[in-house]
Amino acid sequence: MIKPDKQQIFSISNDQQFADAALQVFRYQAENCPVYHEFITNLKIDPASVKNIKDIPFLPISFFKSHDVISDNNNVQVTFTSSGTTGMINSKHLVTDVSWYEESFRRAFELFYGDIKSYCILALLPSYLEREGSSLIFMAEDLVKHSLNPDSSFYLYNHEELFQQLQKQQGANAPTLLIGVTFALLDFVEHYQLDFPELIVMETGGMKGRRKEMIREELHQTLCKGFGVRSIHSEYGMTELLSQAYSKGDGIFNCPPWMKIITRDTNDPMTELGINQTGGINVIDLANINSCSFIATQDLGKIYDDGSFEVLGRFDNSDIRGCNLLIA
Numbered sequence: 001m002i003k004p005d006k007q008q009i010f011s012i013s014n015d016q017q018f019a020d021a022a023l024q025v026f027r028y029q030a031e032n033c034p035v036y037h038e039f040i041t042n043l044k045i046d047p048a049s050v051k052n053i054k055d056i057p058f059l060p061i062s063f064f065k066s067h068d069v070i071s072d073n074n075n076v077q078v079t080f081t082s083s084g085t086t087g088m089i090n091s092k093h094l095v096t097d098v099s100w101y102e103e104s105f106r107r108a109f110e111l112f113y114g115d116i117k118s119y120c121i122l123a124l125l126p127s128y129l130e131r132e133g134s135s136l137i138f139m140a141e142d143l144v145k146h147s148l149n150p151d152s153s154f155y156l157y158n159h160e161e162l163f164q165q166l167q168k169q170q171g172a173n174a175p176t177l178l179i180g181v182t183f184a185l186l187d188f189v190e191h192y193q194l195d196f197p198e199l200i201v202m203e204t205g206g207m208k209g210r211r212k213e214m215i216r217e218e219l220h221q222t223l224c225k226g227f228g229v230r231s232i233h234s235e236y237g238m239t240e241l242l243s244q245a246y247s248k249g250d251g252i253f254n255c256p257p258w259m260k261i262i263t264r265d266t267n268d269p270m271t272e273l274g275i276n277q278t279g280g281i282n283v284i285d286l287a288n289i290n291s292c293s294f295i296a297t298q299d300l301g302k303i304y305d306d307g308s309f310e311v312l313g314r315f316d317n318s319d320i321r322g323c324n325l326l327i328a
Contacts, residue, residue, distance in 0.1 A: 001027040003072075006100065009286045010107055012257040018286075021258075022053045025286055025293050033071040035063055036292050054272055058264070058282045058296035064091040064240045069291045072096055081133035082239040083205075091239045093135070096290045101242040104287040105139045106146070108256040112246045113177070113200070120149040120169050124180035124188065126156050127205070135239055136204060140179060149174070163192040170196045178227075179235070181205045182219065189226025202233040202246075216251050236311060240295055242287040245309070252308050258286040261301070261309045269296060278302045278312060 004024050012018050029036050030047040036059055040047060043057055050056055063069055066089075070076075074096040082091040095101060109116055121144045128134040144152040151169065155162045169176040177200040180188070185203055201223060214222075220232040231249030245253040245261070255261060263279035265271040273279040281299040288295075301311045 001031055003028045003032075003289060004286075006103055009258050009289065010103055012286075018257065018260060019053050021286055022056070022260075022284055022293070023050070025289060026050060026053075026056050028289075029071050029292055029294075033069065033292055035059070035067045035069050036071075036294075039063070053260075053284065054262075056284075056294050057270070058262075058294045059292050060296050061091070061238075061240055061298060063292075064093060065089045068092075068094055070094050070096065071292065072290050074290070078138070079133060080135040080138070080239050081131075083127065083131060083134070092133075093239050093242075093291060095242070098138075100287050100289060101135070101138070102142060104243045104256070104258070105142070108244055108246070109143065111256055112248075112254075116143055116146045117148045118175050119143075119147050119152075120174050120176045121147045121152040122162065122165060122169075122176065122178045123154045124162060124178065124184045125154065125204075126184050127181055129154060129156060135242075136237070139244075159188050159191060162188065163194075166194055166196060166199065170194070170199070173198075176200065177202060179204060185223055185226075186219075189223060193226060193228075195228035197229055199227055199229055200233055201227050201229055202235055204235045204237070220251075238297070240288075240291075241283060241285045243285045251310055252304070253310070254308050260284040261303060263301060263303055263309075264296065266300075266315070273303075275303050275305055280315070281309075281311070 004021055008021055012021060027047055030040055039059055040057055045057055076094045076096055077098045078095045080093040080095060123140045123144065125137060125140060128137045151165060179202045182203050182205055223232050234247040234251060235244050236253050237244035243256060243259040245255045245259065247253045262282040263273040263277060264282050265273055266280050278300060281297045281301045283295045283297060284293055286293050298315045299311055300313045301309050303309045
């Protein structure tokens with residue numbers, strides 16, 4: 001089976017193109033990813049019998065903790081690892097061609113936010129900066145670099161400098177995006193207040209054990225008040241994916257054209273649910289061409305008529321990991 005190239009994946013513009021590419025990727029990975037091949041074999045599924053994306057089996061995300069999930073023989077260029085508490089087994093994503101990741105997040109950013117060159121990117125990501133192997137830091141560094149704004153930068157715990165920089169950007173009337181881990185954004189607004197309605201505040205990740213968890217409405221209300229913005233943006237991404245979905249408010253996410261969310265019955269993982277039904281989130285990420293594109297996450301959510309989706313929490317018996325999202 002021929003592996004689709006970047007041109008085919010990142011030029012997807014309709015459901016039929018997505019379905020055709022997904023089936024092609026499935027057949028390629030069923031043949032070339034040993035872990036996925038064994039998983040399918042144990043389910044007694046013949047890949048040749050799968051004619052619809054609804055029939056594609058989804059690999060449990062936990063396999064990224066216990067196995068090397070990889071679909072080609074090239075050398076690993078980058079290993080992304082998940083964050084976690086002491087004693088936890090962290091996920092690892094072996095990436096043999098990091099240009100797929102770069103293409104995915106650059107195109108997705110442009111799709112949702114426009115040309116990166118026009119932005120000042122400010123990153124408040126202390127817990128990610130303090131460890132190695134973060135795919136989020138890799139993406140943020142690239143966005144900072146390509147913003148071409150000399151004020152784009154990372155911040156650790158130097159909140160006073162960040163406050164002054166935000167005031168400078170507001171005074172310059174410069175398009176500004178602040179991407180921050182949730183607990184750090186809350187720490188910031190406890191000591192500094194802004195009235196910067198043009199600012200894009202994007203929260204990612206959770207409390208990392210640093211603060212008490214909050215429901216999303218309370219969190220976003222607190223951040224809106226602290227930054228003086230009307231809505232809080234969010235990113236839905238994780239170590240095991242090379243694509244991200246984005247929310248521009250109210251916790252409602254949309255995917256780029258090469259990514260799709262499907263919900264499954266929590267009691268029968270092979271049964272797909274319809275719209276407005278709460279279930280486990282399955283992700284098809286066609287940018288994961290060299291690992292596995294079909295992943296059953298431990299997140300709970302629901303899909304709406306227009307293809308958008310909401311994340312409602314996590315399975316009770318699953319590990320708490322770095323990309324967890326707050327219960328809505």
